[in-house]
Amino acid sequence: MPMVDIKQSPQTPPAGAAADWTIPQDWSGYTPAEHAMWDTLFERQSRLLPGRVSATFLNGLDVLRMSKSGIPDFEELSERLTRLTGWKVLAVPGLVPDEDFFRHLANRTFIAGRFIRTPEQIDYLQEPDIFHDVFGHVPLLANPVFADYMQAYGEGGLRSLKFGAMHRLARLYWYTVEFGLIREAGELKLYGAGIVSSFSESKFALDDPSPNRIALDVKRVMRTRYKIDDYQQTYFVIDSYEDLLKQTLETDFAPLYAELESSQDLETDVLLPTDTVLNRGTQAYAASRKGAAA
Numbered sequence: 001m002p003m004v005d006i007k008q009s010p011q012t013p014p015a016g017a018a019a020d021w022t023i024p025q026d027w028s029g030y031t032p033a034e035h036a037m038w039d040t041l042f043e044r045q046s047r048l049l050p051g052r053v054s055a056t057f058l059n060g061l062d063v064l065r066m067s068k069s070g071i072p073d074f075e076e077l078s079e080r081l082t083r084l085t086g087w088k089v090l091a092v093p094g095l096v097p098d099e100d101f102f103r104h105l106a107n108r109t110f111i112a113g114r115f116i117r118t119p120e121q122i123d124y125l126q127e128p129d130i131f132h133d134v135f136g137h138v139p140l141l142a143n144p145v146f147a148d149y150m151q152a153y154g155e156g157g158l159r160s161l162k163f164g165a166m167h168r169l170a171r172l173y174w175y176t177v178e179f180g181l182i183r184e185a186g187e188l189k190l191y192g193a194g195i196v197s198s199f200s201e202s203k204f205a206l207d208d209p210s211p212n213r214i215a216l217d218v219k220r221v222m223r224t225r226y227k228i229d230d231y232q233q234t235y236f237v238i239d240s241y242e243d244l245l246k247q248t249l250e251t252d253f254a255p256l257y258a259e260l261e262s263s264q265d266l267e268t269d270v271l272l273p274t275d276t277v278l279n280r281g282t283q284a285y286a287a288s289r290k291g292a293a294a
């Protein structure tokens, strides 16, 4: 199952958190069981991902030395990451308001949950934990182009608040940063954090005939709803991180938001005549879920 990752919680920071919502990671406070849970998850994904995941992700794991046993210490991780791309990782107690989330990204700070899932939650949890946030998101931040994209996204997010277009930017994040696919050397690979940190969706997103897989178009993505509690019915595919960055930087979001005001939202499984369709999905999985729910 995918992991819910909506950064919204419009309150003030809880006791013990700074004004920007960050908290000390307190790395020495993790128990042996918590470190062991990280290792279990890490080993499971490391076995599954080679050949499926973007080479850039694997390279990030390597240069950040994330295969080291136990939950990563953010100070050590940030030291390596800052040397490579100027990013750092800080802990937060949970979901934070959109504006704070965007501001951190715009300042090249990735905020991550401190807690790790329990053995009962190994395959599904509502809020992103440290495994999703750090294993899923941080390796790509070691890549200079993706690092620039995330900063550009944060800056775009701050601007979107003025236009009441937060939901459109959330869709872009969802279908790229969380659930994106990329074509590398002619083959589809995973790069979205929600997929690469999920044992089951790492298989579904790439192998299953059910979902649509279509080329990314920023405007199209901004019209597309998404599912937060099940596999995606459509995945968007980029040709390169350079292209993703270019599409984001070259889009003039203010007129785009105005234009989209008069266009209808698209359901999660819809295909348009203008789409570049790589795989037309059968939607068999979604149909079976509907049957089960009825």
Ligand SMILES: [Fe+2]
Pocket: 005, 128, 132, 133, 136, 137, 178, 193, 194
């Ligand atoms: Fe995430």
